[in-house]
Amino acid sequence: MTGVVQGGVALKGEILVPGSxxxxxxxxxxxxxxxxxxxxxxxxxxxxxxxxxxxxxxxxxxxxxxxxxxxxxxxxxxxxxxxxxxxxxxxxxxxxxxxxxxxxxxxxxxxxxxxxxxxxxxxxxxxxxxxxxxxxxxxxxxxxxxxxxxxxxxxxxxxxxxxxxxxxxxxxxxxxxxxxxxxxxxxxxxxxxxxxxxxxxxxxxxxxxxVSYSLYKAAFFSLAAVATGGAVNLRNVNASEFTPFIAKLLKWGVSVESNQSSELRVWGPLSNKNISDNIEIKSYPGFIPSWGYLALVFLTCFPGNSNLIFPKEYFPQELIKELNRLGGQLDFSLAPGNFCVAIRGQNLKPGRKILLDNREHLLPLLLLSLLIPGRTTFINFEIMRYYYPDVLDLLIRLGAKIEVS
Structure with missing residues (x-):
């Protein structure tokens, strides 16, 4: 099965964030x-x-x-x-x-x-x-x-x-x-x-x-909306639990509002297109690994110099290789018990073909396809439908252009 995603399309609307x-x-x-x-x-x-x-x-x-x-x-x-x-x-x-x-x-x-x-x-x-x-x-x-x-x-x-x-x-x-x-x-x-x-x-x-909302999917939809210049209302989101991620969104120039009825509104465009940051990936209440994988893709799509420190057991080496294959400028070095990933600039290529074969990388690569203008073709797209059919349905509801054949 092949899936084609048109990047750069603004996502707009309201969704109930799927459960964890x-x-x-x-x-x-x-x-x-x-x-x-x-x-x-x-x-x-x-x-x-x-x-x-x-x-x-x-x-x-x-x-x-x-x-x-x-x-x-x-x-x-x-x-x-x-x-x-x-x-x-x-x-x-x-x-x-x-x-x-x-x-x-x-x-x-x-x-x-x-x-x-x-x-x-x-x-x-x-x-x-x-x-x-x-x-x-x-x-x-x-x-x-x-x-x-x-x-x-x-x-x-x-x-x-x-x-x-x-x-x-x-x-x-x-x-x-x-x-x-x-x-x-x-x-x-x-x-x-x-x-x-x-x-x-x-x-x-x-x-x-x-069931409580998925912290991972809430982060995914937030980044997808702001980077495409869209706006989404995320229902069923307890902002106090999401604070470590919201803090980063605000630092990156994202507009965020929350209310007492467990609803979070996130919208773009970013106030600053040149983003540089240093992020240490660690267990909650820190910046958790699944957020780190999404942030790695997000920051690769914008000019700037960023460093992400991953614990050895969560180091996304295959994801880094894929981003570099697609034109990213990422390097990594080993520190005691950790890997430091350096992102230097942005030069991702349009018209990409990506083979899906790793569950951990599905949402980060899907995020990449939404952020970069042009068409991204996914090979073995059925794996995305196996694990994230709800995400695909919600993206289409928000206006994403996804073709499956």
Whole structure:
């Protein structure tokens, strides 16, 4: 499938920002422990969430359930409720296990739930340990934190999470957990922060829950609107959670307004077309990695000198190579535990062809196609429709010109 995007078209209108994939995934898995069927609203369209639902809704008879994992982490969230039901899981990876999956395996090993069969296969079975667990999440992201909580619930265990993420989606999930009877105890000290979580399944989950907006997609639509000289009203956006990103928008000359009804208005054109900035990518409440990937593309499209410092585990080397192939002037250097990416000027070429093959780079490259005048042709465009059909539909509603063949 081929997709052609006409760049430079001003995006205008009002949209409801889709829900967070991470929070949706965790809430769907949490509901699988419940005796009831809760109503979850603002669930985003994504192939991984669809697969997760299919796994959880299937009636299993065999004692071992096989999961063949390719690119999506969402199906992994079926593991805790499956273990709780008394089944085992055979995890099979076609290739070497990617880094984003490895942290889930590490957590399963911490719970003594996983046993390696060979290099790319594990058998997962709930261990007999059901008392207490302590997990240090210092080197893990919000998805791994959510998975840890769900795994503790499958054990009926009391779990203490050290250095838990301050990500709003993780904290929102903990609030939902508390509303269905879970115990949440925070213990934040000067040098470390921890939260202890416990919830005994099965439980009643009769809440009508609205999934919080995606911080990533809110940032995407903001940058797409202002860089094309458009204006968008983003509904369902809590501006206080979005403050680190809004601060950058204001610094770059973007016009922003927010109100009490969870609506954010962002519009262009930029007051300053020459943008230079220094951004350190770090966990929330800092400038998070997904924002960093979008900012990397955005700043490459404008004259100026900028530097972005990425932690080693989030360094977007393939995205940088692609931007340079398209005419960008980016370089990077290694610092202790980090990579510093330098953006020098702007010389992106019109009439580009881009092969889509990496989920992490889909929205940054789509943003690029919207920002640069001319037509961008995407090869393998079906991957965009698999992961972000809601984004494509909303872009067309805002006036974007996208042709698919």
């Amino acid at each position: 994939v991470s929070e949706s995934t965790a809430l769907i898995a949490l509901a699988a422990f419940s005796k009831s069927s809760p109503s979850l609203k603002n669930i985003p369209e994504a192939i991984g969430i669809k697969t997760l639902n299919e796994i959880l809704e299937k009636k299993y008879e065999d004692g071992v359930i096989s999961l063949d994992i390719s690119y999506d982490i969402e199906p992994l969230f079926a593991i805790p409720p499956i273990l709780y039901r008394g089944f085992s899981v055979a995890l099979n990876y076609q290739n070497d296990i990617p880094k984003e999956f490895r942290e889930f395996i590490d957590i399963l090993l911490l719970f003594n739930d996983a046993k390696e069969i060979n290099k790319n296969s594990y058998i997962v079975k709930r261990s007999s340990i059901t008392d207490k667990f302590t997990i240090d999440l210092k080197r893990h992201g919000p998805d791994a934190a959510l998975f840890s909580v769900l795994l503790a619930i499958s054990h009926g265990a009391f779990a203490t999470l050290l250095n838990y993420p301050g990500d709003p989606r993780f904290l929102s999930f903990l609030k939902a957990l508390e509303q269905v009877g879970g115990s949440i105890l925070y213990n934040d000290g000067d040098n470390t922060q921890s939260v202890s979580v416990s919830l005994q399944p099965p439980f009643e989950f009769s809440l009508n829950t609205v």
